[in-house]
Amino acid sequence: MAANPTAPTALWPAPHARGAVDATVHVPGSKSVTNRALVLAALASEPGWLRRPLRSRDTLLMADALRAMGVGIDEGVGPDGSGEAWRILPAGLRGPATVDVGNAGTVMRFLPPVATLAAGDIRFDGDPRSYERPLHGVIDALRALGARIDDDGRGALPLTVHGSGALDGGPVSIDASSSSQFVSALLLSGPRFNQGVEVRHIGGSLPSLPHIRMTVDMLRAVGAQVDTPESGGEPNVWRVTPGALLGRDLTIEPDLSNAQPFLAAALVTGGRVVIPDWPQRTTQPGDRLREIFTEMGGSCELTEYGLEFTGSGRIHGIDVDLGDVGELTPGIAAVAALADTPSTLRGVAHLRLHETDRLAALTKEINELGGDVTETADGLRIRPRTLHGGVFHTYEDHRMATAGAVIGLAVADVQIENVATTAKTLPDFPDLWAGMLGSDGA
Known part of the structure; x- marks a missing residue:
């Protein structure tokens, strides 16, 4: 019998994108x-x-x-x-x-x-x-x-x-x-x-x-x-x-922060992702992804149907204060590790007290894939490097797991330890991820 890929001790092979994604993803509620x-x-x-x-x-x-x-x-x-x-x-x-x-x-x-x-x-x-x-x-x-x-x-x-x-x-x-x-x-x-x-x-x-x-x-x-x-x-x-x-x-509105890995997939692969029911007005911090990911190389259009986000095929570094939207940091760090210029993520010292010490965890895991991430007093400094495969540990933190999946789109042979931790806020993430990739995925 095959091992359960969502068992806590299992390693989940992060799908490697073979082309630009083109998908509509229905994100569960906030x-x-x-x-x-x-x-x-x-x-x-x-x-x-x-x-x-x-x-x-x-x-x-x-x-x-x-x-x-x-x-x-x-x-x-x-x-x-x-x-x-x-x-x-x-x-x-x-x-x-x-x-x-x-x-x-x-x-x-x-x-x-x-x-x-x-x-x-x-x-x-x-x-x-x-x-x-x-x-x-x-x-x-x-x-x-x-x-x-x-x-x-x-x-x-x-x-x-x-x-x-x-x-x-x-x-x-x-x-x-x-x-x-x-x-x-x-x-x-x-x-x-x-x-x-x-x-x-x-x-x-x-x-x-x-x-x-x-x-x-x-x-x-x-x-x-x-x-x-x-x-x-x-x-x-x-x-x-x-x-x-x-x-x-x-x-309940869709969880805009949980839309982050799917929008990141469009950015990383130069593809297109639609998130239905993206609200015209919201207090959710995830709404700021429209601005941040546009600055990093994408474009978006908010319609009555939802948000359509398109990657340009290039990823730019960013210097940004994430103090108000700290939960977005792991996903932004993952994208920044794949960018063409350095990034500085500021204002997030409090992430050391989240589900895990997210600053230390991101630094360790990206660097073990060949990255160049340095902790600062209140954030991260990320210099792009050519990354390689390896195990990406999650520390029972759902946003670490989805950050590793984003890197895996562009880097072959990344394995996510305990992808099941995504059930904390995003049930069935592996199936949603596979559905987004369709025939383009590994």
Whole structure:
């Protein structure tokens, strides 16, 4: 019997493109939107629907965690029979319960504030790597707002939230320079706190601001009142007024960050890829790929059908600050390693605290294929070199796996260790990749 190519210990031969790709790729729904929508629907005062939700490890962990606290989530089709939809039935949050966060930042950070509203103890645990990821911003803030949390002073998992059914809330100052999710976590539950919440960021540069804007937009869409720096408020201060949240019928956008490897394939092979349903307006960080990949040698057209991206056959280096869109760094680094001029990726020191230390991992893996990547204080410097085949390790990081696949398009005999880790946010990636390549692939 042949080995399972998606088994965690297997090596997946990254397909080598024999020509320019020409494909339409239907990218599954956004993880960031799905998990925020699940939290808001669970805290609403009435039932709601999520249409076209992403089914991946991170989102199923979020759904299971909310179910453990008493929320009803029925998976099926929408009321009109038009595709998959989840019915969210809010209920009185309760414990005792145990939440498995896996290695999902949104689960480990968004749900402790929810747990303070539960009647009973909620224990949080996860993968070994989750113990190393910073959680102090959420823990310290919740304590300042009146919560009881046991973490043995680690500022990290595992921990137990002693829920009392309510939380006072009010003003709190945090350092969110290591993760914008600290801010989003407090804002999402803020309408249910007795005094709402006022979050003041007092640290250094705040990464991934588009994700905070996404949180604010989604809060407003379910009836919350939110004051932000962009709406005339103080710099680095977000206020959420206490109040009921509405149940909504929400259709989840495609995950634009997960479209990255497919757009990169068009750039690397000088081909064409269409991503249907690319939104005309969005807060997703992945939308910036249109600008970045155009500067690196492609061209794009956004139509009512979606995004059409075309490579020119040449890849140019780039000097770019990715502070707001750090999750795009692995894919951009992979493309930059194949460019005709050097690249500098800046503003992403916080990636050292993601699913793995992404800066160290990218440096090691690209260099072991013959590349010339150097870590800087806040990013990477990439000098193009002729690359060769070899094993590309993923460190259980989904974006490392897709970055390796991009390199494999142009470099023969690249093997991805544990491509199955892409199931975290992009289920069936190997099949999607093979489908894109069609007869042009290896």
